[in-house]
Amino acid sequence: MFPATYATFQQLYTSVLHEIADAYEYTVAPRGNASREITDVTLRLRNPRSRLAFLKQRPVNIVFNVAEVLWYLAGRDGLDMIAYYAPRLRDYSPDGRRLAGTAYGPKLFAPDNDGSTQWARVMDLLRRDADTKRAVLTFFGPAELADAANPDVSCSVSAQFLLREGHLHLSVAMRGNDAYTGLVSDVFAFTFLQEFAAAQLGARLGHYTHHVVSMHVNDTDAHRMERIVDADRNGSITEAAFTPAAMPTNASWEDIATVLAQEEKLRANTAAHDPDSVTALGLAPYWQHIVLLLEAYRQLHHSSAPVSPYLLAALDPAHRWLVEHRWPQRMPTGTR
Known part of the structure; x- marks a missing residue:
């Protein structure tokens, strides 16, 4: 039941x-x-x-x-x-x-x-x-x-x-x-x-x-x-200490539209972001972290260089852990 x-x-x-x-x-x-x-x-x-x-x-x-x-x-x-x-x-x-x-x-x-x-x-x-x-x-x-x-x-x-x-x-x-x-x-x-x-x-x-x-x-x-x-x-798995981020209580379709517009540009590699340019979008931090994540993937997909350490540092901590462990070979030296 x-x-x-x-x-x-x-x-x-x-x-x-x-x-x-x-x-x-x-x-x-x-x-x-x-x-x-x-x-x-x-x-x-x-x-x-x-x-x-x-x-x-x-x-x-x-x-x-x-x-x-x-x-x-x-x-x-x-x-x-x-x-x-x-x-x-x-x-x-x-x-x-x-x-x-x-x-x-x-x-x-x-x-x-x-x-x-x-x-x-x-x-x-x-x-x-x-x-x-x-x-x-x-x-x-x-x-x-x-x-x-x-x-x-x-x-x-x-x-x-x-x-x-x-x-x-x-x-x-x-x-x-x-x-x-x-x-x-x-x-x-x-x-x-x-x-x-x-x-x-x-x-x-x-x-x-x-x-x-x-x-x-x-x-x-x-x-x-x-x-x-x-x-x-064997006890090798432990629970992560990350506190899940909460979506803003005023989350709107306008937020989604802004994120989707940035996603399209990043996917086409017609734009690039750093933490400062993402802040300038005027989005709440929750949505900024999503755009930063999409920028990290733009770098992974369109370049062979390591992901920017400046960008990695700005990611939501939970997102950063997952990116670092999913693509370890693309992380800057000393990241992990």
Whole structure:
């Protein structure tokens, strides 16, 4: 009846990997992808801001996590933005130009025939009726199964907001989730959207619940999973001391638009930033740190030189740790 509950995403993540490594229910191979699977998994994160894991055995790609949620917020489905951060996603595009299932942005934020969006309707509903049980966003569509060869079917089915006693909770239902890779980015994205919704509604941040019918790890990642599980067993994994940054309570679509405009310039390498120029954008520090992170990736992608130590020093401490451990060979001498 009550879900397994965790204080941090790192605790949630390692717990799921332990369960799959030690007590998986099935070995399956849908479309030839062999994996170990547990079913009907429900997990709760008490503090959705604690959406990152800090594991030396599996350095999270924080740049992709941020870029993916910005891609959603932009309402885009094109590969031009997201494949810059994750080229492998091109393999899931039927036409080489866009993604359908993976691209949740148009489903949430693209205007439909009446000029409104799923997101706007749900936000309006919550403002009118705080006790509603109808604040549901849907992702999976029946047409996605029309083509048996479709390489990109939505993993997420729905997301439901509950506004209770001034706290905005979010529950996401997924048909399947890759516990080693997808769980990391999905929880990051959905909790980010939850926090943005709370800001729009003037609500406090509630808990986040993640329900997955098929939680699995592909055999190709099994050795990586075992490395994390073994490290946890022998006490090599400790909880990071970073305090999760809080999104400004006045976070707005104008903030998102400013960040997206900078993202496009940095991706095209038509602009560059340093801490002073980012400050001059007039954004709150929370959004400044996101732009700084995108600038770090611009340097990683468009140059072979080490990332600027001045820039690294200005990153949010949690972001800096992740960048340093994800791309150690590109860090300036003496950084780590």
